[in-house]
Amino acid sequence: MNQDCAVVRRRISLVVPFHNEAAVISQFFVSVTSVLRGLKDVDYEIVCVNDGSTDTTLDMLLMACKHDRHVLVVDLSRNFGKEAALTAGIDAATGDAVIPFDADLQDPPEVIPRLIERWREGYDVVLAKRAERNTDTWTKRGTAMLFYRVHNAISETLIPNDAGDFRLMSRNVVEALKQLPENRRFMKGLFAWVGFRTTQIEYVRLSRAAGKTKFSAWKLWNFALEGLTSFGTLPLRVWTYIGGATASFAILYALYLTLRTLLRGVDVPGYASIITAVLFLGGAQLVGIGVIGEYVGRIYMEAKRRPVYIVRKVYGSDGA
Ligand code: UDP
Numbered sequence: 116m117n118q119d120c121a122v123v124r125r126r127i128s129l130v131v132p133f134h135n136e137a138a139v140i141s142q143f144f145v146s147v148t149s150v151l152r153g154l155k156d157v158d159y160e161i162v163c164v165n166d167g168s169t170d171t172t173l174d175m176l177l178m179a180c181k182h183d184r185h186v187l188v189v190d191l192s193r194n195f196g197k198e199a200a201l202t203a204g205i206d207a208a209t210g211d212a213v214i215p216f217d218a219d220l221q222d223p224p225e226v227i228p229r230l231i232e233r234w235r236e237g238y239d240v241v242l243a244k245r246a247e248r249n250t251d252t253w254t255k256r257g258t259a260m261l262f263y264r265v266h267n268a269i270s271e272t273l274i275p276n277d278a279g280d281f282r283l284m285s286r287n288v289v290e291a292l293k294q295l296p297e298n299r300r301f302m303k304g305l306f307a308w309v310g311f312r313t314t315q316i317e318y319v320r321l322s323r324a325a326g327k328t329k330f331s332a333w334k335l336w337n338f339a340l341e342g343l344t345s346f347g348t349l350p351l352r353v354w355t356y357i358g359g360a361t362a363s364f365a366i367l368y369a370l371y372l373t374l375r376t377l378l379r380g381v382d383v384p385g386y387a388s389i390i391t392a393v394l395f396l397g398g399a400q401l402v403g404i405g406v407i408g409e410y411v412g413r414i415y416m417e418a419k420r421r422p423v424y425i426v427r428k429v430y431g432s433d434g435a
């Protein structure tokens with residue numbers, strides 16, 4: 116190595132999932148490359164994962180790839196969802212540090228130099244925490260807060276509040292992540308699970324630069340369930356306690372009824388209390404079965420050992 120290279124040039128990989136983001140792509144590359152080009156002593160690559168887009172996203176990515184040697188395009192064979200797309204991108208990334216990034220510029224690229232600065236101080240993970248989420252709707256903020264509360268109350272792995280996927284991870288962390296074998300990947304949880312020396316910085320999350328969100332309320336609900344069932348078995352175990360409490364209550368109630376019958380004789384047959392108890396217990400059992408189903412379903416999906424994603428083709432600066 117020649118002497119001019121005494122300063123170690125490090126390489127960062129920006130990993131960006133794209134699902135029907137044609138509306139925002141040109142703006143994305145302009146903003147991101149202007150920030151990345153300005154970095155001193157840092158080389159970079161932008162790993163773009165096309166997650167089964169049905170608009171012109173792929174063509175636009177390939178165009179960018181043709182004109183910029185820093186751009187790599189991983190084209191998945193269909194839409195696998197954001198978590199799988201991120202996994203594909205992280206697997207393809209070659210940098211000394213990896214930064215997952217949203218295509219819609221909600222995470223401002225200007226934050227990237229701050230992440231790198233902290234990484235240079237020796238941290239393995241630099242979380243970018245949302246200082247405020249004014250641009251999210253009231254319901255999204257509320258439900259997100261509720262999710263973090265519930266998740267952290269019942270799971271062994273704590274997810275930092277208001278930290279999304281946007282963060283910097285060193286190569287060590289990335290290699291650790293790659294060793295996690297599960298197919299159903301709740302990335303925020305996996306990121307937290309691997310640990311390492313972590314610090315955080317704050318930033319203000321903006322609204323989408325263009326296009327619209329790919330996550331409906333229903334998708335978010337399922338995503339939350341995924342998170343809750345990925346990192347803990349409390350929802351499964353809690354039924355033992357609920358069942359125990361209900362049964363104890365039933366015994367006490369039976370005692371009370373017996374005593375009352377002995378003292379006061381039979382009064383009007385209690386249709387209301389019977390039907391209430393039947394319905395309540397029926398409901399509780401169904402929920403319990405549902406929760407077990409949720410976990411059995413996961414066991415079934417994991418048991419199949421299918422890959423998390425399928426790559427149709429990789430386009431790189433030197434390849435195609
Ligand atoms: N995304 C993806 N696959 C999907 C859905 C979303 O790769 O099935 C990408 C999307 O292109 C964007 C990122 O995930 O880069 C975040 O999506 P979005 O901005 O719609 O989510 P929100 O910010 O509204 O939570």
Ligand code: MG
Pocket residue numbers: 217219221323328
């Ligand atoms: Mg977004």
